[in-house]
Amino acid sequence: MRYDRSFFDKGLERHGTACVKWDSRDMMPEGAVPLWVADMDFACADEIVEALQKRAAHPCYGYTMVTEEDTDALRGFLRRRHGLEVRREEIGMLPCVVTGLKAVVNAYTRPGDPVAILTPVYGPFTFSIESNGRKAVRVELIRDESLRYHIDFESLEKAFQSGVRLFLLCSPHNPVSRVWGKEELDHLLSLCQKYHVLVASDEIHAEFAFAPNTFVSVLSMTGPEDLALSFMSASKTFNIAGLEQAAMISRNPDVLRTLNRYLESAGVVSGNIFALEGTRAAYTYGDAWLDGLMDYLRQNAALLEDAVREHLPKALLTPVEGTYLAWVDLRAYSESCDLLERKFREHGVVLTGGSFFGPEGEGFMRVNFGCPAAQMLEGLRRMGEAVKDIEMTK
Numbered sequence: 001m002r003y004d005r006s007f008f009d010k011g012l013e014r015h016g017t018a019c020v021k022w023d024s025r026d027m028m029p030e031g032a033v034p035l036w037v038a039d040m041d042f043a044c045a046d047e048i049v050e051a052l053q054k055r056a057a058h059p060c061y062g063y064t065m066v067t068e069e070d071t072d073a074l075r076g077f078l079r080r081r082h083g084l085e086v087r088r089e090e091i092g093m094l095p096c097v098v099t100g101l102k103a104v105v106n107a108y109t110r111p112g113d114p115v116a117i118l119t120p121v122y123g124p125f126t127f128s129i130e131s132n133g134r135k136a137v138r139v140e141l142i143r144d145e146s147l148r149y150h151i152d153f154e155s156l157e158k159a160f161q162s163g164v165r166l167f168l169l170c171s172p173h174n175p176v177s178r179v180w181g182k183e184e185l186d187h188l189l190s191l192c193q194k195y196h197v198l199v200a201s202d203e204i205h206a207e208f209a210f211a212p213n214t215f216v217s218v219l220s221m222t223g224p225e226d227l228a229l230s231f232m233s234a235s236k237t238f239n240i241a242g243l244e245q246a247a248m249i250s251r252n253p254d255v256l257r258t259l260n261r262y263l264e265s266a267g268v269v270s271g272n273i274f275a276l277e278g279t280r281a282a283y284t285y286g287d288a289w290l291d292g293l294m295d296y297l298r299q300n301a302a303l304l305e306d307a308v309r310e311h312l313p314k315a316l317l318t319p320v321e322g323t324y325l326a327w328v329d330l331r332a333y334s335e336s337c338d339l340l341e342r343k344f345r346e347h348g349v350v351l352t353g354g355s356f357f358g359p360e361g362e363g364f365m366r367v368n369f370g371c372p373a374a375q376m377l378e379g380l381r382r383m384g385e386a387v388k389d390i391e392m393t394k
């Protein structure tokens with residue numbers, strides 16, 4: 001197979017491409033190993049590169065429109081990968097998933113209104129709510145003895161009873177690596193229905209579910225009357241986040257209409273030639289690359305578990321169910337993300353501190369294992385040196 005272990009082992013040189021992960025001077029000391037921002041250090045599928053090169057070779061880059069080929073490429077992908085049927089009119093396009101989160105907050109709530117989230121959660125969930133003058137209602141996830149996280153349905157219902165009308169779900173959940181199952185989603189959606197709450201589900205990590213876990217979209221459980229919305233993108237899946245193209249999907253035409261009206265008023269449009277071209281190629285021709293990637297990431301997750309045991313013996317690693325982001329509890333070494341991040345950086349490894357995901361993440365780190373195994377293992381080795389340093393100065 002073309003996209004085998006050796007393809008992903010190779011990684012690629014990214015310095016000098018203005019890439020956030022490697023080229024951010026304030027984050028990355030010289031020679032550091034980046035295990036932070038959520039993109040992957042792998043070349044994307046040749047099929048995507050070829051499609052972009054072919055389009056670039058045509059010397060006119062005038063205004064471009066979203067066509068049925070774009071929506072059909074996504075529909076075909078969802079059918080093949082998830083058995084999910086979506087109609088053309090249920091899909092809208094937008095540049096980024098975070099744009100969608102901000103749009104839904106603005107379109108569905110007023111300043112001061114409460115919006116519920118399950119925490120700890122990807123930082124822009126909170127920022128999307130608070131930067132628009134709304135109030136984030138944080139319903140903390142519960143961790144069991146096996147370190148797996150669960151939804152606190154009782155607290156969520158209380159939040160809904162207190163006047164929440166919008167709920168932002170992260171599915172699969174970044175950073176705690178949970179792939180929400182059908183039963184949990186059933187329970188969630190029945191609560192949303194009972195209290196007439198719109199659920200906006202960020203499904204950007206949909207493809208990253210490791211067997212036996214399987215991703216279930218809110219779309220597979222909702223109908224035209226329901227208040228449910230999914231945001232999807234090829235950006236994480238195919239490592240093309242810099243192209244900036246995403247989709248919003250709802251069975252309910254009113255939801256899409258409301259969002260489209262808001263996006264229009266805010267001047268947000270889709271139509272970047274390369275974003276559309278690359279995304280279409282990814283959804284149409286990317287399956288072999290994606291299958292190879294998932295095999296590789298599964299092995300990385302297993303290697304990571306061993307490396308945590310070896311280098312960070314007091315750390316607690318949350319079981320990896322989904323995403324390529326591992327959630328590690330390092331409070332046995334230090335309760336402070338500031339200290340942990342500083343020490344890791346001094347030892348040449350850069351991670352995302354748990355506090356980025358809210359106060360619940362203090363003393364945790366998120367490790368991005370979407371990179372060649374050798375890079376990940378070197379990062380873990382350096383983390384081990386850093387915690388030894390912390391222990392010595394205690």
Ligand SMILES: Cc1ncc(COP(=O)(O)O)c(C=O)c1O
Nearest residue numbers: 038096097098099122174202204
């Ligand atoms: C859960 C989640 N949503 C959204 C994003 C960003 O998506 P976009 O670049 O499309 O705004 C990320 C990136 O890490 C993410 O993890």
